[in-house]
Amino acid sequence: MLDPQYIRDHLEAVKANCKNRNVAADVDRVIALDDERKRLISAMQVKQQEANASAKSVGQEKDPAKKQDAIARGRQLREEVGQLDAQHKQVEADLKAVVSTIPNMTHPAAPIGALPEDNKVIKVWGEPTKFDFKPKDHVTLAEALDLVDFEAGSAVAGQKFYFLKNEAVLLELALIQYAMDTLLKHGYTPIITPDLARVDVLEGIGFMPRGEGTQIYSIANSDLCLIATAEITLGGMHRDQIMDEAKLPRKYVGLSHCFRTEAGAPGRDTRGLYRVHQFTKVEMFVFCTPEQSDAIHEEIREIEEAIFQGLKLPYHVIDTCTGDLGGPAYRKYDLEAWMPARGKDGEYGEVTSTSNCTDFQARRLNIRYKGPKHKGTRFVHTLNGTAVAVSRCLVALLENYQQADGSVVVPDVLRPWMGGRERIERKS
Incomplete structure (x- = not known):
């Protein structure tokens, strides 16, 4: 398969290549899914950092009520990380499926045609x-x-x-x-x-x-x-x-x-x-x-x-x-x-x-x-x-x-x- 970053950097060439090879592929969707993948990775990292900080605060908190609040907050953050991870895996699968429909690039000397x-x-x-x-x-x-x-x-x-x-x-x-x-x-x-x-x-x-x-x-x-x-x-x-x-x-x-x-x-x-x-x-x-x-x-x-x-x-x-x-x-x-x-x-x-x-x-x-x-x-x-x-x-x-x-x-x-x-x- 082609590297999504290569597709992003050579978008018009990839589209022209698909046309020359008579392949119907949604090249623009690769960019959209790759953007969503990156957004989810960033969001997961932020939530994971918050979850780590929350877990650390539980051990440091002396007040029982505040400790319970921190535990509840940590549980919520872990659930949010899990939800983001599930979304990320789905987007990864969708991205792989779309990229898999895109053919390899073509040698410049290969004759163009389909007959x-x-x-x-x-x-x-x-x-x-x-x-x-x-x-x-x-x-x-x-x-x-x-x-x-x-x-x-x-x-x-x-x-x-x-x-x-x-x-x-x-x-x-x-x-x-x-x-x-x-x-x-x-x-x-x-x-x-x-x-x-x-x-x-x-x-x-x-x-x-x-x-x-x-x-x-x-x-x-x-x-x-x-x-x-x-x-x-x-x-x-x-x-x-x-x-x-x-x-x-x-x-x-x-x-x-x-x-x-x-x-x-x-x-x-x-x-x-x-x-x-x-x-x-x-x-x-x-x-x-x-x-x-x-x-x-x-x-x-x-x-x-x-x-x-x-x-x-x-x-x-x-x-x-x-x-x-x-x-x-x-x-x-x-x-x-x-x-x-x-x-x-x-x-x-x-x-x-x-x-x-x-x-x-x-x-x-x-x-x-x-x-x-x-x-x-x-x-x-x-x-x-x-x-x-x-x-x-x-x-x-x-x-x-x-x-x-x-x-x-x-x-x-x-x-x-x-x-x-x-x-x-x-x-x-």
Whole structure:
């Protein structure tokens, strides 16, 4: 979240930022509530001083009648302090709720807009795959090669669930190992995270675990939710901690299942693996100083690109427009891989993203650092990025590596984990 003092000092800029990001937030109410909060704190301090003085006078008073009056006065003052404290807590809660609706500030280079065409393509790698036959979509390929069972998944868990089978299982494990090996070479610490997190952790990261339109599955009769990404658990791992600046940046690569309700998701991607309720993802997460975050954001994007270049999958990178950033992101890049059977004649589809969230999440989760250059503590910056979201990567792999006979060639970089398989063919 933004600091209320920052909002006060940059009121018009915050309002303009909300407009650019298509967010309806009552910024002026933040100032009004912050003023009321300060007034109540001052009033409590005055009343507490009076209560302390009254308590002291009780011990010094010799006259019984006056002593009783002092005791009664002290009791009244304590009640008034309690009433002011209750009002203060309510105003604090109201202030936090309003501030939580205000998105992060935006990088000055981020394109302004809210439509897909407002996103800016900043890099293209490779040419869209060409075929001398009509390419099949990944669903047709996967079912013919006995790689995915959508019908059984639906019968067991409902629509948008599936069973991976045979070589698809090996492909998932190979993609995970390939991504992990890549990240280890860049100094990332591997983590397997819980698949559940508390509601306040999700809120700290910037997710809305409750309410209409949420993408989060909640566990009944508990404050736990299934995570939508390891960003949630990795970000929450150091909540309420103070880090040593000398040990920053801290770079983690997390492996987890991801669960999403896909409430209100576009209807065009209901078929197949592109938009599902459960998938496996390898996620990067970094804690760093404010001075480091812009450079690390570019580093994460370069790692994502290196992974897909290694897979030899054509892609482009977009600088995401303000209306599609999401609340915590200061800047976000999406990497979209070419999917030959997507749409009418093939389209790019999002497979990874990376966001610099500056200190937005750290303020909510109270994650700070200290070092010799600064008095006291400062909030860290947090960044996240997808190394591999397996289900969407499988879409791109199957469609780009398909052959005229319906088989699928295994990318060279994955073969060490595929038991020597170079091609996936129909079962006899």
